[in-house]
Amino acid sequence: MKITKVWLDESTDECTSCGLCESIAPGVFEVPDKMIVKENVDFDAFKTNIKDAADSCPVSVIKYEEVE
Numbered sequence: 001m002k003i004t005k006v007w008l009d010e011s012t013d014e015c016t017s018c019g020l021c022e023s024i025a026p027g028v029f030e031v032p033d034k035m036i037v038k039e040n041v042d043f044d045a046f047k048t049n050i051k052d053a054a055d056s057c058p059v060s061v062i063k064y065e066e067v068e
C-alpha cells in the first residue's frame with residue numbers, strides 16, 4: 001500500500017492548531033495557523049508517521065488515501 005494523498009478534512013470538526021501532527025511528522029505537516037500539508041512531499045517515505053499523526057489527531061481531521 002502506498003500513500004498518495006494527505007489532506008485536512010474539516011467537514012465534521014476543525015483543526016485546533018495543537019501542533020501534534022507537526023511534532024510527529026515535521027516533514028509532512030506544518031501548523032502556521034491551521035494545519036497545512038507541505039507540497040512536493042513523498043508521502044510514502046513518511047507512511048508510518050502520517051498514519052501515527054492521523055491516529056493521534058485529537059479531532060481526527062487528518063485524512064490520507066492509500067492505494068495498492
Ligand code: SF4
Pocket residue numbers: 014015016017018019020021022031034035056057058059060061062
Ligand atoms: S494534530 Fe490535528 S488538530 Fe492538531 S494541528 Fe494537527 S491537524 Fe490540527
